[in-house]
Amino acid sequence: MGRAPCCDKASVKKGPWSPEEDAKLKAYIDENGTGGNWIALPQKIGLKRCGKSCRLRWLNYLRPNIKHGDFTEEEEHIICSLYISIGSRWSIIAAQLPGRTDNDIKNYWNTKLKKKLLGKRAPSRRARAAANHDPYLAAAGGGGGANNMCTTSGAAVAHNAGGGATPQALSASALERIQLHMRLQGLYGAFGDSSAAAAAPQWPKLEALLQTNKLLPAGSSLQTDAMATTTVGVQQQHMVDHQSLAGAGEAAVEAEQQLGSGNYMAAAGSFERPSSKLGFYSPSGEVAEAASAEMSPCPMATGVYGGGGGFGPHHDELYDFLYSKYASLGGGVVAHGGGHIPPLPELQHCPDGGAAASAVGGDEKFSTWTATASCEYDGGHHHQLQGTNSVGGSLQDYVLGGYGQ
DNA sequence: AAAGCGCACAACCGCACGATA
DNA sequence: TTATCGTGCGGTTGTGCGCTT
Numbered sequence: 001m002g003r004a005p006c007c008d009k010a011s012v013k014k015g016p017w018s019p020e021e022d023a024k025l026k027a028y029i030d031e032n033g034t035g036g037n038w039i040a041l042p043q044k045i046g047l048k049r050c051g052k053s054c055r056l057r058w059l060n061y062l063r064p065n066i067k068h069g070d071f072t073e074e075e076e077h078i079i080c081s082l083y084i085s086i087g088s089r090w091s092i093i094a095a096q097l098p099g100r101t102d103n104d105i106k107n108y109w110n111t112k113l114k115k116k117l118l119g120k121r122a123p124s125r126r127a128r129a130a131a132n133h134d135p136y137l138a139a140a141g142g143g144g145g146a147n148n149m150c151t152t153s154g155a156a157v158a159h160n161a162g163g164g165a166t167p168q169a170l171s172a173s174a175l176e177r178i179q180l181h182m183r184l185q186g187l188y189g190a191f192g193d194s195s196a197a198a199a200a201p202q203w204p205k206l207e208a209l210l211q212t213n214k215l216l217p218a219g220s221s222l223q224t225d226a227m228a229t230t231t232v233g234v235q236q237q238h239m240v241d242h243q244s245l246a247g248a249g250e251a252a253v254e255a256e257q258q259l260g261s262g263n264y265m266a267a268a269g270s271f272e273r274p275s276s277k278l279g280f281y282s283p284s285g286e287v288a289e290a291a292s293a294e295m296s297p298c299p300m301a302t303g304v305y306g307g308g309g310g311f312g313p314h315h316d317e318l319y320d321f322l323y324s325k326y327a328s329l330g331g332g333v334v335a336h337g338g339g340h341i342p343p344l345p346e347l348q349h350c351p352d353g354g355a356a357a358s359a360v361g362g363d364e365k366f367s368t369w370t371a372t373a374s375c376e377y378d379g380g381h382h383h384q385l386q387g388t389n390s391v392g393g394s395l396q397d398y399v400l401g402g403y404g405q
Numbered sequence: 406a407a408a409g410c411g412c413a414c415a416a417c418c419g420c421a422c423g424a425t426a
Numbered sequence: 427t428t429a430t431c432g433t434g435c436g437g438t439t440g441t442g443c444g445c446t447t
Contacts, residue, residue: 016440016441036432037432037433038432038433039432039433051432051433052432052433055433059434088437089435089436090435090436091434091435091436102434102435102436106436106437110437
């Protein structure tokens, strides 16, 4: 039994909004608010539109103080850092950029920033459509769809052996984050250390560090991804300078090549997923099991990431667990080169306590943190973007902050 | 000049979740 | 406890415009 449609699709108008429709909607909401019921709203004002469509139109276009186009370098910086930290949580990222909508940021990332940072070209829709109709390409890619990316440009690889979306499918978002992470680490190494080893990925080093220092005693609670990835995002910030925004350098390529050592996968095989529910946890991903057992036939999986082993299933979890470990080093994170990144204390002092619960308890979903991390933002003034709330402000400060702090 | 293509943006779709009856 | 509803979100698609061939 499927879910009832939110509206009668046969009678609603679709496509671009006319100025008259915009005026009707805006006038009504300006005067009466949304009334808490988007579904009923279009009927009230005589619009032949789906309630969801009205909501989207209002949030993304008609709402006051919306900025369009011309992202600043600072905004790019924030988007990049947060994307590495938390992935495609566009609404969260948007909360850090006053006046920007999640849709805007999502579009900007997909059309410009991703290419700028990763140096890749998204396959055109025509090309994708052609690939989907090509039996060979379709078979190789798992039947088409954006979750089945296997590009030849060194871009994200999300192999789906089953054909449809399966829990084993590697999240394209996670891979992009990994790749971006690597590229930026490479850049960092190139700029901050002349040795080639400096460009190597840090995660294996992290694991060794954790084990050496016994920083994860049995029974200790890990921070949530929200906390962890945010903190790591802070660290990543220091690798995301304007030079990196201008494009990935050769050092990044070198860093990727060094991954062929298998160092990363050797460490990954030993990871276990904590029992707590974490934000990015996929329902079926209990542990990072046999990570190297399922080799992706996609050339990129072995060509770049794994000379000795490709990414197997559950890398989203692996990625996040790595990060959660990374950020759980007591009072901060030992950064590359000996720097020390403080945690985000403000996150634990959100007035309603929600962030503290999610940060300390470690069993809240990321969406919970989403709401609490923007306390004022969400508290009865939904989608009234504010850059001045304490958490949002501090997060932005951290993202934009420097190593020396 | 016209077709092909890439790009940017707006809008839609479907799913997940929380609230509530 | 369960079903239903409304909402929010992320992914995807549609469309128009400009550039290239």
